[in-house]
Amino acid sequence: MQVSNTKLLPMLLYFCRAEVLSASFIDLLLDVQQLTMTEAAEPWPENAALYQQLKEDQILLSDNAASLAVQAFLQMCNLPVRVVCRANAEYMSPSGKVPFIHVGNQVVSELGPIVQFVKAKGHSLSDGLDEVQKAEMKAYMELVNNMLLTAELYLQWCDDVTVEEITHPRYGSPYPWPLNRILSYQKQWEIRRKMKAIGWAGKSLEQVLEDVDQCCQALSQRLGTQPYFFNKQQRSSLSTGQEIEGTAWPLSGISCFHLLMPTAKCCYFSPCNSVGFLHI
Amino acid sequence: SSILFFLYLGDDALPNGLDVTFEVTELRRLTGSYNTMVGNNEGSMVLGLKFPNLFGRAEKVTFQFSYGTKETSYGLSFFKPQPGNFERNFSVNLYKVTGQFPWSSLRETDRGISTEFNFPIWKTNHTLKWEGVWRELGCLARTASFSVREESGHSLKSSLSHAMVIDSRNSSILPKRGALLKINQELAGYTVRFSKKEKKKNNNFFSPKVFSASLWGGMLVPIGDKPSSIADRFYLGGPTSVRGFSMYSIGPQSDGDYLGGEAYWAGGLHLYTPLPFRPGRGGFGDLFRTHFFLNAGNLCNLNYGDGPKAHLQKLAEYIRWSYGAGIVLRLGNIARLELNYCFPMGVQSGDRICDGVQFGAGIRFL
Numbered sequence: 001m002q003v004s005n006t007k008l009l010p011m012l013l014y015f016c017r018a019e020v021l022s023a024s025f026i027d028l029l030l031d032v033q034q035l036t037m038t039e040a041a042e043p044w045p046e047n048a049a050l051y052q053q054l055k056e057d058q059i060l061l062s063d064n065a066a067s068l069a070v071q072a073f074l075q076m077c078n079l080p081v082r083v084v085c086r087a088n089a090e091y092m093s094p095s096g097k098v099p100f101i102h103v104g105n106q107v108v109s110e111l112g113p114i115v116q117f118v119k120a121k122g123h124s125l126s127d128g129l130d131e132v133q134k135a136e137m138k139a140y141m142e143l144v145n146n147m148l149l150t151a152e153l154y155l156q157w158c159d160d161v162t163v164e165e166i167t168h169p170r171y172g173s174p175y176p177w178p179l180n181r182i183l184s185y186q187k188q189w190e191i192r193r194k195m196k197a198i199g200w201a202g203k204s205l206e207q208v209l210e211d212v213d214q215c216c217q218a219l220s221q222r223l224g225t226q227p228y229f230f231n232k233q234q235r236s237s238l239s240t241g242q243e244i245e246g247t248a249w250p251l252s253g254i255s256c257f258h259l260l261m262p263t264a265k266c267c268y269f270s271p272c273n274s275v276g277f278l279h280i
Numbered sequence: 281s282s283i284l285f286f287l288y289l290g291d292d293a294l295p296n297g298l299d300v301t302f303e304v305t306e307l308r309r310l311t312g313s314y315n316t317m318v319g320n321n322e323g324s325m326v327l328g329l330k331f332p333n334l335f336g337r338a339e340k341v342t343f344q345f346s347y348g349t350k351e352t353s354y355g356l357s358f359f360k361p362q363p364g365n366f367e368r369n370f371s372v373n374l375y376k377v378t379g380q381f382p383w384s385s386l387r388e389t390d391r392g393i394s395t396e397f398n399f400p401i402w403k404t405n406h407t408l409k410w411e412g413v414w415r416e417l418g419c420l421a422r423t424a425s426f427s428v429r430e431e432s433g434h435s436l437k438s439s440l441s442h443a444m445v446i447d448s449r450n451s452s453i454l455p456k457r458g459a460l461l462k463i464n465q466e467l468a469g470y471t472v473r474f475s476k477k478e479k480k481k482n483n484n485f486f487s488p489k490v491f492s493a494s495l496w497g498g499m500l501v502p503i504g505d506k507p508s509s510i511a512d513r514f515y516l517g518g519p520t521s522v523r524g525f526s527m528y529s530i531g532p533q534s535d536g537d538y539l540g541g542e543a544y545w546a547g548g549l550h551l552y553t554p555l556p557f558r559p560g561r562g563g564f565g566d567l568f569r570t571h572f573f574l575n576a577g578n579l580c581n582l583n584y585g586d587g588p589k590a591h592l593q594k595l596a597e598y599i600r601w602s603y604g605a606g607i608v609l610r611l612g613n614i615a616r617l618e619l620n621y622c623f624p625m626g627v628q629s630g631d632r633i634c635d636g637v638q639f640g641a642g643i644r645f646l
Contacts, residue, residue: 088433094422102426179414179436 087174324348351378385424425535439468513540519640524602524624529632531579546577576601
């Protein structure tokens with residue numbers, strides 16, 4: 001695979017107002033089948049809040065995607081939540097990861113536990129999948145999580161150009177000197193150690209992009225010409241054009257899930273009447 | 281070591297001239313210490329190193345490192361007095377300390393550098409200090425209230441402070457006469473901006489019964505829009521301040537976590553008498569005293585838009601107070617232990633009390 005300009009990719013991803021929906025969002029698409037309210041649903045409080053870093057200056061690609069994923073999920077469940085931006089959201093979170101929601105007296109962070117929490121509250125989603133499909137779904141979810149999310153982190157913290165030009169200035173922006181430098185170096189060291197542990201530290205950018213390409217191809221193959229990954233039902237709950245975070249969600253028309261590669265090649269899943277998408 | 285006096289009979293001797301010779305043993309160039317400490321479900325190993333006279337003019341360098349099961353902390357300090365004038369000195373400190381505050385479900389880690397300059401002016405002692413601290417706050421438990429969770433994170437504090445102390449007491453623990461006045465101002469910039477004043481006054485007269493009165497107060501004023509941080513606010517209550525209440529458990533709170541207040545005052549009246557029937561007189565018994573006390577105080581947040589009259593009114597409503605009696609033990613000249621029976625009064629909803637027997641150990645008591 002030829003890489004025309006490796007420096008362009010990270011900048012494109014930021015500057016084109018693209019909110020890259022991360023692998024976790026694909027989980028959502030796979031998980032959400034049909035909206036039903038079970039009878040024992042607990043009331044959802046009015047003042048439920050979702051906390052993330054500052055939108056304009058601070059938040060990074062992977063965190064933004066995770067936050068959008070949770071917002072999308074809650075919106076699909078018809079659970080209103082207001083988004084609160086705090087510079088210290090990452091440290092407020094009980095697990096150290098954003099986003100987290102504050103519902104009543106409880107604080108739950110990350111998409112997985114939030115889905116479980118919502119399920120436990122009774123606003124759950126019926127499951128129309130058989131065992132084989134469930135296993136397949138889990139496998140694809142793991143693939144996407146491990147590959148795409150890790151690639152995002154690699155791009156943000158291990159690619160020197162991106163780190164210097166985008167990540168460091170953004171991550172430390174709410175703090176005065178020298179604290180901004182100290183915190184972003186601390187985070188970079190932590191992520192690089194993680195990358196070393198999973199064996200990604202030795203990879204070059206080209207190799208990472210190749211892995212992402214393969215992942216997208218696998219998903220693309222799975223989707224084929226179907227409208228959804230695992231269920232043929234049409235979605236009826238979403239009305240036209242809801243705006244979330246400036247990303248429009250049209251139902252009608254063709255939308256594609258792409259990941260723009262530095263070569264002109266676009267890897268996409270298929271035209272579909274999908275719920276969520278990335279537009280560049 | 282000894283001091284020898286000789287009558288000087290040389291050619292240039294004065295009529296009453298004396299030749300004084302000081303015979304001393306120099307301190308070792310480097311001293312070290314190693315301690316282990318156990319307490320409160322935590323064990324730690326403390327290593328200390330000291331150069332008492334590094335360059336020959338009483339410069340002192342100390343290094344302390346504490347490695348514990350829960351926390352690690354260290355401190356490096358350089359102290360230099362002015363030659364010939366020990367009271368005038370300056371020191372530079374580099375440190376990392378961690379603290380756990382269960383009354384607020386808060387954990388704090390401070391890494392900082394400070395320089396301090398001490399000098400006496402007439403009968404007062406002044407300290408001018410600049411401090412730069414990288415402060416990290418976190419929740420101590422998952423059950424911490426959301427107000428405390430909101431304060432988690434990192435901040436940088438750079439502050440300039442001045443303290444003035446006048447101390448005419450004849451002992452710092454259980455003095456028999458004298459008074460102490462300490463006034464402290466601090467101005468901080470960067471992400472935290474405030475000014476803090478604290479006054480302490482202690483007036484003691486005549487033994488063997490000693491009557492003592494003390495008054496503390498403080499105010500924290502945020503500059504600009506940023507609210508004050510939980511780590512900078514004042515706390516009140518406990519065996520070392522208003523007795524009869526649990527440790528720092530007076531004032532604004534959220535779900536059982538105490539958030540501190542921006543203004544406070546506290547006062548105490550004590551009567552110290554020797555133990556009844558004077559057991560162990562002349563020896564161990566002299567370290568003990570019985571005391572009767574009356575403490576009062578208030579801690580709240582002020583609305584700085586209103587005038588000073590409104591502030592005074594706010595500090596005067598909902599006064600917490602307590603009275604009782606107990607036994608005090610003096611430990612060296614540094615610390616004291618107390619065992620009291622307390623009756624807390626004026627308790628507001630949200631305060632945590634400790635009525636009945638309360639034990640306290642510390643250095644600074646109301």
